[in-house]
Structures are given as C-alpha cells and as structure tokens.
Amino acid sequence: MTETPQTDDAPLTGHALIQSYLKTLDGSPGVYRMLDAKMRVLYVGKARNLKARVSNYARPSGHSGRIARMIRETASMMFLTTRTETEALLLEQNLIKQLKPKYNVLLRDDKSFPNILVAKNHGYPQIKKHRGAKKEKGAYYGPFASAGAVNRTLNQLQKVFQLRNCTDAVFDSRTRPCLLYQIKRCSAPCVGKISEADYAEAVSDAERFLSGKSTNIQAKLASEMQKASDEMEFERAAAMRDRIRALTQVQTAQGINPRTVDEADIIALHLENGQACVQVFFIRAGQNWGNRDFYPRVGEDVEAPEILEAFLGQFYDTKEPPKQIILSHGIENTDLMEAALSDKLGRRVQLLVPQRGEKAELIESAVRNARESLGRKMAETATQAKLLRGLAEAFDLDAPPKRIEVYDNSHIQGAHAVGAMIVAGPEGYLKNQYRKFNIKGEELTPGDDFGMMKEVLNRRFTRLQKEDPERDKGLWPDLLLIDGGAGQVSAVAEIMAEHGIEDVPMLGVAKGVDRDHGKEEFHRIGQRPMALRRNDPVLYFVQRLRDEAHRFAIGTHRAKRAKAVTANPLDEIAGVGAARKRALLAHFGSAKAVGRANLADLMAVDGVSEALAEKIYAHFQN
Structure with a gap:
C-alpha cells in the first residue's frame, strides 16, 4: 500500500508529491500508477528506468495540457518493479484494460474474432465457424474480421467443396439427404453419397484453399469439367463450372489480395479533432479476411505513436499476432513491442512502417478507410448529440443524458x-x-x-x-x-x-x-x-x-x-455424458421411454452400470 507523503499542514499533491517519491526509486524497469485523492487510477505507465521516468513528471513545466491536468490531480502513486522492460510493457497493458484509467489511451472494443474450423474428431470432418478458445480438435483458419466475413467465405466454400456443416448428432441421425444436398451445398456423406476417401480429398482441397494454395484447385476443377464435357456428362460439367465460379467469387469478394504479403495485419490510424480511428485488415494465406475499425479513447493532445503503441499492446493481449504487423506510423518502442509479441507467438514478429512498394499501397488503402470511417462516426456522433439535447429539452431534463x-x-x-x-x-x-x-x-x-x-x-x-x-x-x-x-x-x-x-x-x-x-x-x-x-x-x-x-x-x-424445447432430461443426471445418452436413446427411443424403464431394462444398456441405473431410475421417480 502506497502512503501519500504529507507536510505538517496538508498532504502533498501534484509536482511536489511526485518529487517526494524520487528518493525512494531506483533505475529498475517497472510500472507506475498515478491516483487521485479518492484512490482512483488516473494513469498507468511503464518505464525502462522508473526514477528517470517519474522525474519527468516532477518538472513544473514543459507538459502538454492533458499531462499537466493529470499531474495536478495526482494525490498518490504506486510502483511495481519488473525484471525486464518487456514484462513492464505487458503488465502496463493488462492494468490499462483492467483499470481503464482516465488519461490512458483505451481500446474500448476488444471482442474476439471468429475463425473457420475444420473439425477432425469424426471420419467425415465438419467445417464451421468458431469463436473463443481453440479447444476442439481440428485445423483453425483465421482470424476473420467479423461473423459476416466468415459466413460469406463458408457459404462459398460449401458451393465449391460441398463439406458438411451439420453437428455430429444430426449427421448420425440422418436417414436421407437434407436440403443442402439437393441445392448442391453438401455431398451428403451422412447417407453414403460420397466415399470417405473422396470426402477426405475434398477436405484436403478446402484446407489448401484456406492456406492460400488455390491455383492447383482451380486447375483440378477445370480439368474435371473438361473431362466430363468430353464424356458428354454435361450435368457434371455444369456442376464443376458452378464450383469454379464460386471459387472465383470468394477470391474477388475479398477485394485486397496482396501479391507479396502472405501473413500480416495492416494497422492504420487517422486522427482528427481529438478523435481516432484505427483500421485493421487481416491478411492470411495471401488473402484478405476482412477489416474492422476501432475507436480508441484518446485525449486531445495524444500523438499517433502513443496511440498505436497502446493499441498494439491491448489488441494483442488476448490475440495471436501474425508474423508481420504493417503500421501507418512508427511507435516509440518498436524493439520492445517486437520482443513482447515474439515471445507471445513463439517466433519472430516484425513491425514495419513501409515507405514504398505494395506494403505502402496497403497502408494507404487502410488509412483511407480509417479516414472515411472516422468521418462517418463523427457525423453520427454529432447527430446523436443533437438528439440527446432535444430529448433533454422535450422532457425537462437537467442536461443531455450520457447513459x-x-x-x-x-x-x-x-x-x-x-x-x-x-x-x-x-x-x-x-x-x-x-x-x-x-x-x-x-x-x-x-x-x-x-x-x-x-x-x-x-x-x-x-x-x-x-x-x-x-x-x-x-x-x-x-x-x-x-x-x-x-x-x-x-x-x-x-x-x-x-x-x-x-x-x-x-x-x-x-x-x-x-x-x-x-x-x-x-x-x-x-x-x-x-x-x-x-x-x-x-x-x-x-x-x-x-x-x-x-x-x-x-x-x-x-x-x-x-x-x-431442445432440453433433454438426461442432461440433468450426473454421470450421463454424451456417449451414454446416445446409448440410452438408441436403446429406448426417447427420454420419456427411459423414464418409464425399470432397473433391469436400464442395466441392459451398454455402458450403464447398476449404480448408474439406480441413479437414472431415482431421478425419474423423484
């Protein structure tokens, strides 16, 4: 616990307070917090040398308006030393996200991004959208900027490769093909319309496409179309043509598809009138997998390097960085950020600020998107402010409501x-x-x-x-x-x-x-x-x-x-997992029939012991 230094008359604040801490600090790296009189955190910062960094705040002049206000409000400080400056950087960004200090740049929208998952826990793998921890066995491709970007890609992939998207339970219960087979979006492996070997080849083609190796797939489909045409199987040739068209469509819909950038995040910043927009494009496997705009909270005198450094630290706190991050502006501690992100990824991560070539063109496009997005956001905010003022006037409120x-x-x-x-x-x-x-x-x-x-x-x-x-x-x-x-x-x-x-x-x-x-x-x-x-x-x-x-x-x-509606009474019984539930339902036909069964019938089910049978019987009797 940090104690606020005092004089005989009153507690110290501002420059005098910060000056009083210098005699207890050394040159260690670490993180410092500045707090107001109510112990609310005003600012969290990192330092290569804590004493040198804090001494800057002790100077009575030479500060921007934002920093000068922050110093005046400071009533106490807290310090935590770290072994390395990289540790200080990671700790700083964690504390900013947790405490949301008033004077820090803050990333307000920090949702996870969806991926495409090719699940590998079944003989006929399922392709689907996945968000969250990567616990399920399979191959993950992403991130995509939004659920819409994933859905569009999945929709086209179904047309091209005809992989199933149904759950294992639905797959196991099918006795005839579903509508997706009729509209040529699935090859119906559930009822044996395709062999396991042919389905595995389609899965392999889909994974090659998601890995950026689509040229061979198009050539292969073109060859199959020509062969079907030569053999006068025109219906199959038309199906191959539709699949080629779908593959072309998913590529052209991506807009930017770089020739020389295989894996990178394109991050561009536009600042205007104290507001900022950061535009992020996700390039994976040489393909553009969508973009997202962010509007971090910034002060009126915060500059681009500080905003981008804070954004990078908070954005990649819970996300895996790519091997290249292409920036519109340089940051102050490039080597430090590269070290922190490389440690996180387990291989080298490069931060680049290109001046020419294709990477510079990508940044230019992202900056243009950021500028246009911020313009729309500011126009919407102005309209919203006008409506809130009108709401206050119409209903005699003291001020326009903020929440x-x-x-x-x-x-x-x-x-x-x-x-x-x-x-x-x-x-x-x-x-x-x-x-x-x-x-x-x-x-x-x-x-x-x-x-x-x-x-x-x-x-x-x-x-x-x-x-x-x-x-x-x-x-x-x-x-x-x-x-x-x-x-x-x-x-x-x-x-x-x-x-x-x-x-x-x-x-x-x-x-x-x-x-x-x-x-x-x-x-x-x-x-x-x-x-x-x-x-x-x-x-x-x-x-x-x-x-x-x-x-x-x-x-x-x-x-x-x-x-x-879809709840099953068997889900409420401890010890009845997915496998035993399937066995019970297969044996009795329904949960209601399980509830009417006697102990001997329950014990006849494969995997149900006498103790579990008694538990199931007691559950339904009660």
Whole structure:
C-alpha cells in the first residue's frame, strides 16, 4: 500500500508529491500508477528506468495540457518493479484494460474474432465457424474480421467443396439427404453419397484453399469439367463450372489480395479533432479476411505513436499476432513491442512502417478507410448529440443524458419470461453494456408485467449500489426508459423509492389509444401524460430506442424458449455424458421411454452400470 507523503499542514499533491517519491526509486524497469485523492487510477505507465521516468513528471513545466491536468490531480502513486522492460510493457497493458484509467489511451472494443474450423474428431470432418478458445480438435483458419466475413467465405466454400456443416448428432441421425444436398451445398456423406476417401480429398482441397494454395484447385476443377464435357456428362460439367465460379467469387469478394504479403495485419490510424480511428485488415494465406475499425479513447493532445503503441499492446493481449504487423506510423518502442509479441507467438514478429512498394499501397488503402470511417462516426456522433439535447429539452431534463437505459420484458403467457436492458449514449448503442435477466420470482402471477419489471429493476439497482456506490464509474443511468404506461412507471418508482433513489429521471413509453406507431404517450411520475408531434426527430429517436429494447428482449426470449424445447432430461443426471445418452436413446427411443424403464431394462444398456441405473431410475421417480 502506497502512503501519500504529507507536510505538517496538508498532504502533498501534484509536482511536489511526485518529487517526494524520487528518493525512494531506483533505475529498475517497472510500472507506475498515478491516483487521485479518492484512490482512483488516473494513469498507468511503464518505464525502462522508473526514477528517470517519474522525474519527468516532477518538472513544473514543459507538459502538454492533458499531462499537466493529470499531474495536478495526482494525490498518490504506486510502483511495481519488473525484471525486464518487456514484462513492464505487458503488465502496463493488462492494468490499462483492467483499470481503464482516465488519461490512458483505451481500446474500448476488444471482442474476439471468429475463425473457420475444420473439425477432425469424426471420419467425415465438419467445417464451421468458431469463436473463443481453440479447444476442439481440428485445423483453425483465421482470424476473420467479423461473423459476416466468415459466413460469406463458408457459404462459398460449401458451393465449391460441398463439406458438411451439420453437428455430429444430426449427421448420425440422418436417414436421407437434407436440403443442402439437393441445392448442391453438401455431398451428403451422412447417407453414403460420397466415399470417405473422396470426402477426405475434398477436405484436403478446402484446407489448401484456406492456406492460400488455390491455383492447383482451380486447375483440378477445370480439368474435371473438361473431362466430363468430353464424356458428354454435361450435368457434371455444369456442376464443376458452378464450383469454379464460386471459387472465383470468394477470391474477388475479398477485394485486397496482396501479391507479396502472405501473413500480416495492416494497422492504420487517422486522427482528427481529438478523435481516432484505427483500421485493421487481416491478411492470411495471401488473402484478405476482412477489416474492422476501432475507436480508441484518446485525449486531445495524444500523438499517433502513443496511440498505436497502446493499441498494439491491448489488441494483442488476448490475440495471436501474425508474423508481420504493417503500421501507418512508427511507435516509440518498436524493439520492445517486437520482443513482447515474439515471445507471445513463439517466433519472430516484425513491425514495419513501409515507405514504398505494395506494403505502402496497403497502408494507404487502410488509412483511407480509417479516414472515411472516422468521418462517418463523427457525423453520427454529432447527430446523436443533437438528439440527446432535444430529448433533454422535450422532457425537462437537467442536461443531455450520457447513459440511457431502456427496459422491456418478453414472455408467452408467463412462460420463459425474460427482462432486457439496452444502453445508449452519445456514441449510439453500447452493446457490450446490454443485459438480460431471467425472471426468477416464483411468486409472480404468469404474465404479470408489473411484477417482472419490479424484479428486473430491483436486481439492477441492487447491483448498481453494490458495484458503484459513489457513482463515479459511469455505470449509473441519467435516464430510464420503460416500455409501458402509468402502471409500469409506478411499479418502477416503488422500487427506486425502496432503494432511496430520487435523482434518476424516468419515462414510460406507451402506445396511444389506437396503438399506432407515432401516437406514443409519455408518462412521468406526478405529471400528466404527454405526446410529441408526429414528425418530431426526438419521437423517432425514442421509438428506435424502444424498438431496439424490444428486439433484444424478443431475441433473448426466443433463445431461452429454444433451449427449453431442445432440453433433454438426461442432461440433468450426473454421470450421463454424451456417449451414454446416445446409448440410452438408441436403446429406448426417447427420454420419456427411459423414464418409464425399470432397473433391469436400464442395466441392459451398454455402458450403464447398476449404480448408474439406480441413479437414472431415482431421478425419474423423484
């Protein structure tokens, strides 16, 4: 624990405080944290030499406006030494992602990227989209920039190679080909329409294509088409032609397909008016597998090298780097970042800032994308800010809301009930802040919307008061939007009163008497219902918020209902895994028949011992 140095009169702050730490520091590498009077982390930094780095902050002048403000707010510091500067770099980026300090460059969107998986745990391998840890046996190809990029590639690969995408359970249960076979997207190995050897060859061709070796595949398909044509098998020749066309389409749809870059990430930055866009293109196997734009949080006086260095550290914290990273701007510690990423990958990673040639052309294209994306983002943000100001004026709010939480419920006569919360702010929808609530209240009457809304808001504010009691983490809403009229608003007001919350404004959005889109009534505590004119942009904005909450609630409800429909009682029994479940279902035909079976019948199933049979029998009897 770091203690703040004090004088006889008051604790030290700012330059004087930082100066007081210098006598206890040495030249070791490490990480430092600057904290304010409430012990909130303002900044996390790394240093090759802690004493030299911190002494820079002790100087009373020569700092940018952002750094000068940070120094003035600093009330204490914490230090952690490391063995190497590379360790300091990795620790710094982990702490930034964890603590989200006010004055650091912060990568706000850090989702994992999908891959294509050719699963190898079956005689007829399945090809599918995969996201997350690579635990399943098989070959992984990626990353792709988005699920859409994966789906487009998979769609074309199915046309070309006709590999199955069904699960093993579906594969094992088929007795006749599915629709994909009829439309020539699958070779139907499930019912023996293709031999295991021929299917294995198709899998091998698909993997060669995903590895960037498509020329031989096209030549092979062309040869087969010509042979079929010569033998007057015109239907088979047409099928080969369609597969060649699909293969060409997947290549042309990729846009950029570099001639000299086999494996790299193209990372370009555009800065404008204190906002930044980082554009990342994924080049794998000589093919462009999509691009993604990021909008890191930056200060008005942060420069490109600092932004890109912070971006690289945070972006590759949970992702495998390629062997080349091509940048639009140089960073301050190129050798250090290369060492850290090389250690992570287990082989050398190069950081390049090309000045000419194809790599420079790739960067130029990425910079153009970043500039255009930031322009669109700034235009959307300006429009959003105008709508938030209009919302504040229409409903007499003290200021434009920075965080709007919208709530809705979804159920069918009380079954599979869920609550949903979406969040919106100056930058649009904050989808990583969306939350779903499985309605747990057993005492609720089925279909009791008021009771469900009470439960959702009670759980929400209980958690808020526990996680952010000081309201300084940006988690508290400035406005609540409730899908419903006076009854729902009164129910929510009850919950807020129980929690002692009186300063969060609330608005109920109800359809008018004709339930017509555009005649919504707005309800507030202690005030008469009101309406906005039909062509008011604020009305459209509130409608979009309400509809987004409804979409999210319906989707969550459908997922819960689908899960319940496909649930199997055997899944609830400890000791009954996938193999034993298949054996039980194959023997008895259904889970219901398993439940009616006696002990002797259960023990007759292969792999079911007397102890397990008793457990299964007891489960269904209870």
